[in-house]
Amino acid sequence: MPSGYSGKTGQDKNPYLDATPSGSSAGSATAVTSDFAAVTIGTETNGSIISPAIAQSVVGFKPSHGTVSGELVIPLSRHFDTPGPITRTVKDAYLTTSAFINQPIKAELSKEGLKGKRIGILFDADSAISKKIISDLEVAGATVVKGMKLEENQQDFTTFDDILKADFKTDLNQFLEKNQAPMKDLAAIIAFNKLDEARNMKYGQGNLEESEKNEATVASVDQRADDLIKKANKRIESLLTSNKLDALVDLNADSLFLVPIAGNPELTIPAGYEKDGQPVGMTFVGPNKADESIFEMGYAYEQISKNRKSPVISADNSK
Numbered sequence: 001m002p003s004g005y006s007g008k009t010g011q012d013k014n015p016y017l018d019a020t021p022s023g024s025s026a027g028s029a030t031a032v033t034s035d036f037a038a039v040t041i042g043t044e045t046n047g048s049i050i051s052p053a054i055a056q057s058v059v060g061f062k063p064s065h066g067t068v069s070g071e072l073v074i075p076l077s078r079h080f081d082t083p084g085p086i087t088r089t090v091k092d093a094y095l096t097t098s099a100f101i102n103q104p105i106k107a108e109l110s111k112e113g114l115k116g117k118r119i120g121i122l123f124d125a126d127s128a129i130s131k132k133i134i135s136d137l138e139v140a141g142a143t144v145v146k147g148m149k150l151e152e153n154q155q156d157f158t159t160f161d162d163i164l165k166a167d168f169k170t171d172l173n174q175f176l177e178k179n180q181a182p183m184k185d186l187a188a189i190i191a192f193n194k195l196d197e198a199r200n201m202k203y204g205q206g207n208l209e210e211s212e213k214n215e216a217t218v219a220s221v222d223q224r225a226d227d228l229i230k231k232a233n234k235r236i237e238s239l240l241t242s243n244k245l246d247a248l249v250d251l252n253a254d255s256l257f258l259v260p261i262a263g264n265p266e267l268t269i270p271a272g273y274e275k276d277g278q279p280v281g282m283t284f285v286g287p288n289k290a291d292e293s294i295f296e297m298g299y300a301y302e303q304i305s306k307n308r309k310s311p312v313i314s315a316d317n318s319k
Contacts, residue, residue: 001202001203001204002020002203003020003021003022003023003024003026003052004020004021004022004023004026004027004030004052005202005203006027007199007200007202012026012027012030013030014030014055014056015030015033015034015056015311015313016033016056016057016273016277016278016279016311017276017277017278019055019278020055021052021055021056022051022052022054022055022056023048023051023052024042024043024048024052025040025042025043025044025048025049025052025086026052027040028040028041028042028049028052028086029042029052029053029055029056029058029060029086030052030056032056032058032086032087032088033056033057033058033088033310033311034311034313035310038087038088038092039085039086039087039092039096040085040086040087041083041084041085041086041096042060042083042084042085042086043070043073043074043076043081043082043083043084044062044080044081044082044083044084044260045076045077045080045081045082045164045260046080046160046257046260046261047253047256047257047260049061049062049084049086049266050062050253050256050266050268050281050283051253052086053086053268053281054252054253054268054279054280054281054283055279056279056311057270057273057279057281057308057309057311058086058087058088058270058308059085059086059087059088059089059090059092059093059267059268059269059270059298059302060084060085060086060093060266060267060268061084061085061086061087061093061094061097061265061266061267061268061294061295062082062084062260062265062266062267063082063083063084063097063101063265063291064082064263064264064265064288064289064290064291065080065082065260065263066082066102066263067082067101067102067103067289067291068082068083068084068097068100068101068102069083069100069102070082070083072179074172074175075167075168075171075172075175076164076167076168076171077163077164077167077168077171077225078167078171079163079167079222079225079229080260080261080263082260082263083100084097085097088308089302090109090267090269090295090298090299090302091109091299093267093295094107094109094295094299097291097295101291105291105292105295106292107291107292107293107295107296107299108296109295109296109299110296110299110300111140111299111300111303111304112141112300113140113296113297113298113299113300113301114137114140114141114142114297114300114301114304115140115141115142115300116141116142116143117141117142117143117246117247117297118142118143118145118243118244118245118246119137119142119143119144119145119245119246119247119248119249119297120145120148120239120240120243120245120247120248120249121134121144121145121146121147121148121248121249122148122149122150122248122249122250122251122254122255122256123249123250123251123254123255125146128272129251129271129272129273129274129280130251132271132272132305133249133251133271133282133305136301136304136305137249137301139304140300140301140304141300142297145243145245148239148243148245148248149239149255150235150236150239150248150255150256150258150259151235152255152257152258156228156231156232156257156258156261157257159224159228160228160257160261162216162224163221163224163225163228165207165210165211165214166211166214166216166221167221167225168186168211169186169211169212169214170218170221172185172186173185173186186208186211186212187212189208190205190208190209190212193205193208228261229261229262229263232258232259232261232262233262233263233264233288235258235262236248236258236259236262236264236285237287237288240287246286246293246297247284247285247286247293247294247297248284248285248286249282249283249284249285250282250283250285251271251280251282252268252280252281252282252283253266253268253281253283256283256285259285262288263288264285264286264287264288265285265286265288265289265290265291265294266283266284266285266294267283267284267294267295267298268281268282268283268284269281269282269283269284269298269301269302269305269307270307270308271305271307272307273309282301284297284298284301
């Protein structure tokens with residue numbers, strides 16, 4: 001199913017060009033970048049805030065896991081889901097996060113936020129945009145450490161996928177029961193969709209059916225998730241501490257699969273545009289629970305770089 005598709009309203013569009021709006025919080029990013037809203041809330045399991053924010057040239061913040069309540073948020077996985085803001089500026093993201101985070105945060109937002117910081121670079125600076133990111137970080141006073149790499153393997157992807165399939169069935173059924181929803185469980189949703197397949201199943205419902213068939217016990221899934229989280233956290237924290245880094249930075253979010261698994265905070269900020277108009281972002285990753293410092297560094301970068309440009313939206317939305 002394409003990112004941004006809804007069985008009720010159709011396909012969400014990227015206002016910058018004929019390209020994916022990315023997802024899954026596609027509509028949240030589109031509303032903000034198109035000036036339909038100053039702030040929206042997305043939910044990230046793995047990339048669902050960061051990716052659409054990059055694709056649509058807005059700021060997206062994924063708080064440290066567990067610092068924001070998931071109450072009344074339709075779940076995918078209790079182990080990884082994290083609500084977070086999508087906005088046009090870092091300051092708006094900070095103010096929004098301050099309003100709903102479980103513990104007070106007091107970041108000092110200024111142009112000095114990167115001075116003296118050591119930033120590990122996860123990408124090769126082989127394009128004009130990537131070189132400008134490096135330059136802007138250095139102009140802001142940071143020491144750039146190149147050649148950093150987060151190791152990941154196919155087993156990480158497979159384990160993560162298995163956990164999601166199991167969690168979705170368990171967590172959704174609990175959510176529906178607790179909130180007295182019209183649909184009592186995942187099986188009822190699957191059956192309802194089959195009543196009007198042309199509308200409700202344009203792209204099928206294979207993922208729902210796979211999750212419904214899953215028979216893994218809660219205890220076994222919890223153990224697998226705990227092991228994967230610990231592994232991801234160890235790799236990230238080891239990279240940060242062994243190189244005495246205050247944060248990592250990636251081009252877009254190309255190397256950050258393990259970060260939302262570990263639960264670290266992520267902040268993506270517009271970094272420029274390709275020749276065809278495709279937005280490009282850069283993403284800060286900080287130590288777990290270091291949300292304040294990520295905002296301070298991100299704000300300083302944003303003020304130095306000033307990359308974001310609003311999309312030109314045609315009156316008839318013909319594109």
